[in-house]
Amino acid sequence: ELKVEQNPLFLSMQEGKNYTIYCNYSTTSDRLYWYRQDPGKSLESLFVLLSNGAVKQEGRLMASLDTKARLSTLHITAAVHDLSATYFCAVDLMYSGGGADGLTFGKGTHLIIQP
């Protein structure tokens, strides 16, 4: 059974600071996703990481994937209040290489950024 673990599950930080959210998963997969969810809202896709060593950046967020360590990180640079949300990582149960599969999600990291 695929397990996806995020840490921390709760993070309160000040604006301007840097921090990293970690996502470990238990079985081989080459495809990892990061989503953002605001309270009462749906999930918004942030990054899709498709290979070992993949790194993607969007604004103050940067995600990376190390498939050998089964680890992905989401790094926040100079945090601003608008980044307050819950962040989920998710992994394919089985990446067939030719299609899509259902996602196994971590429990989410509830991020609060205070002025």
Added chain:
Amino acid sequence: DAGVIQSPRHEVTEMGQEVTLRCKPISGHDYLFWYRQTMMRGLELLIYFNNNVPIDDSGMPEDRFSAKMPNASFSTLKIQPSEPRDSAVYFCASSIWNTQYFGPGTRLTVL
């Protein structure tokens, strides 16, 4: 594009009643997924379809749950009979390649 459309957005029903949730995927997407989100269990995959065919329904919790996709633009998730523990937000998502796009969700409350 309008994105993934789900209806109703909110549903309140009594235990024992039948509940039907509806989803219209993004046009051209060939995968459709149903997920459930609760505080206790987080986000769970229930079932997914490829080209209208169910591929994996191992996440469907009980026989009370059923899902159909009669055509490429419509899917339903039915719960019969509903129970209070079915209360959750149910998300539908669709994809064509790598990224799954989620609908706004249906918040179900079973009294």
